[in-house]
Amino acid sequence: MTIVLIILALSVLIIIHELGHFFAARWRGIKVEEFGLGYPPLAMKLFTWKGTVFSLNWIPFGGFVRMAGENDLLLTTKKQSKDSYYAASIPSRLIVLLAGVTCNFVFGALAFAIIFTRFGIPQEITDARIGWVMPDSPAATVGLSEDSSIVALATATEERIEISDSTTVITFIQEHRGQEVMLFTRGECDLTCSGPEQEYQVRPRTEAETPAGEGSLGIVFKTSTPVFYPTWQMPFRGIVYGTEQAIGMGGSILDALGGLVTTLVHEGKLEKDLSGPVGIVSQASKAGVFAQGFFVALSFVGMLSINLAIMNLLPIPPLDGGKAVLTALESIINKKVVQKIEFFLSYGGYAILLGLIVLITIRDVTQLL
Numbered sequence: 001m002t003i004v005l006i007i008l009a010l011s012v013l014i015i016i017h018e019l020g021h022f023f024a025a026r027w028r029g030i031k032v033e034e035f036g037l038g039y040p041p042l043a044m045k046l047f048t049w050k051g052t053v054f055s056l057n058w059i060p061f062g063g064f065v066r067m068a069g070e071n072d073l074l075l076t077t078k079k080q081s082k083d084s085y086y087a088a089s090i091p092s093r094l095i096v097l098l099a100g101v102t103c104n105f106v107f108g109a110l111a112f113a114i115i116f117t118r119f120g121i122p123q124e125i126t127d128a129r130i131g132w133v134m135p136d137s138p139a140a141t142v143g144l145s146e147d148s149s150i151v152a153l154a155t156a157t158e159e160r161i162e163i164s165d166s167t168t169v170i171t172f173i174q175e176h177r178g179q180e181v182m183l184f185t186r187g188e189c190d191l192t193c194s195g196p197e198q199e200y201q202v203r204p205r206t207e208a209e210t211p212a213g214e215g216s217l218g219i220v221f222k223t224s225t226p227v228f229y230p231t232w233q234m235p236f237r238g239i240v241y242g243t244e245q246a247i248g249m250g251g252s253i254l255d256a257l258g259g260l261v262t263t264l265v266h267e268g269k270l271e272k273d274l275s276g277p278v279g280i281v282s283q284a285s286k287a288g289v290f291a292q293g294f295f296v297a298l299s300f301v302g303m304l305s306i307n308l309a310i311m312n313l314l315p316i317p318p319l320d321g322g323k324a325v326l327t328a329l330e331s332i333i334n335k336k337v338v339q340k341i342e343f344f345l346s347y348g349g350y351a352i353l354l355g356l357i358v359l360i361t362i363r364d365v366t367q368l369l
Contacts (some may be wrong), residue, residue, distance in 0.1 A: 007061060009301045011038075013104060013308055014062035020103030021065045023095055025051075026091035031068035031083040040061065067096075076125055086339070104309035105246060111302030113242030115295055117234045120226025121241050123191060127151075128166040129222040130185075137218020143204045146186070146221065148194040152184035160184070166221040166250045173216050178206045190225065249306050316352065317345040 016034070025032050031051060038057035046054045069084025081087065083097075116122070128150040133139045153172050155162040160182075163169055173181070181201050188195030206217035229237055313321040326342045 005297075009297075009304060010308075011060075011062050013107070013301070013305050014105050016107055016305070017100040017308065017312070018063050018076055018267050019069075020099035020101075024099035025065070025085075028088060028095055029083060030053045030085050030088050030092065031081075032065055033068055034064075034066040036064045036066070049106045049167060093327050094324055097320045097327065101307060101309040101320055104305045104312070105250070108249075108302045108306035108309065109239070109243040109246040110243070111298050111305065112233070112239035112245050115238075115299055115302075117238035118240050121234075121237050122224040122226050123227045124167055125191065127193065127224065128163050128169045128190065129193070130219050130227065130299045131222030132220040134214055134218035134220075137214065138205060139219045140201050140218045142200045144183070144200055144202070144217075145187060147189055147222075147225075148187040148195075148198075149189060150183055151186050151193075151197065155179060155183075155309040170215075171222075173204045177204050177216050179203065179217050191227065229299075246302075246306050249303065250310050254310060263324045317342055 015037070022032055022035055023333055034049075034053045034055055036055045036057050037046075038061060040057050040058035041059075043056045043058045046056055048054070067085040068081060069086050088096075130139075130144060130146055130148055130150065133144055133146055136240065150163050150166075150169050152162050153169065155176060161168075161172070164166065180201055183200045185194050185198050186193040187198070196281050205218075206216075208341065210216055228234070312319050315325045316322045317326065322345070323342070326338055326345070330338045
């Protein structure tokens with residue numbers, strides 16, 4: 001079921017991408033001969049709308065747009081019809097090329113906007129706010145509450161010290177492992193905590209007593225908290241914050257891709273955290289992405305959409321980014337020369353991409369086995 005749902009999600013994202021190309025091409029006067037759901041061979045023609053055939057194809061994954069003259073790369077401009085792709089101006093072709101990634105990026109931003117509108121706009125906090133208490137930990141034993149803030153600490157022999165951040169708490173607890181300490185907390189928190197002060201006596205575990213992956217107290221601190229604004233403001237604030245998060249995620253993806261190239265060139269191996277289609281399905285299945293409700297699934301699909309946008313922006317023919325770079329070069333280099341370069345680089349780009357996908361898939365399958 002996870003495989004089916006991921007294929008469906010990727011198909012929807014690819015169709016959104018192709019719709020960007022479709023509407024941009026029509027806007028710039030380029031004829032779209034076919035909009036295909038799935039990939040050939042052709043199963044049936046669904047209908048024709050304003051000169052575009054909408055088709056259903058046998059391979060049930062994604063979709064495609066076929067523009068007039070798109071495959072006639074080496075034809076001279078005189079032989080191409082006025083409404084063909086390569087007869088269009090450089091700005092028009094750039095708009096068409098970048099419309100797909102723009103739609104994927106906008107979809108990802110809107111997905112995050114919906115999530116933040118529903119669950120609040122995350123706001124950074126600096127106090128020692130408890131976000132999670134581990135079961136059977138010292139903190140759980142004495143009844144420390146989640147979403148409360150540690151405001152002071154003390155021991156039987158040391159005076160009380162006021163706390164303003166989680167780093168101070170961590171340092172203090174590390175220095176007093178195995179000893180009884182007093183924790184003072186406040187609840188009723190939003191951006192600050194204003195509830196009455198409560199006192200807890202707890203013994204942090206020693207290093208030998210602490211399970212792997214946990215701390216001495218068994219708590220995890222929060223770095224942000226959701227904030228809700230008036231209902232009419234939430235969609236707008238959600239869009240702004242969602243867009244910011246999408247841009248930040250895009251930067252992280254580019255950094256990861258830079259690390260991938262560096263590792264591949266210098267060490268001749270793939271990053272261990274890099275996953276292909278098989279790895280994505282495996283991780284989504286383990287995390288139960290599609291079993292945890294609509295908003296968790298929407299978050300996952302939003303991240304996939306932004307990943308798809310960034311990957312398509314890479315300056316590698318035949319990806320949109322590579323085609324855009326070569327199209328822009330036509331303004332300073334002879335058009336025929338650039339198009340010949342594009343013709344041959346496209347085959348090389350396909351070979352590189354397919355080779356990389358095969359290597360990643362083999363590695364993913366090997367790890368699964």
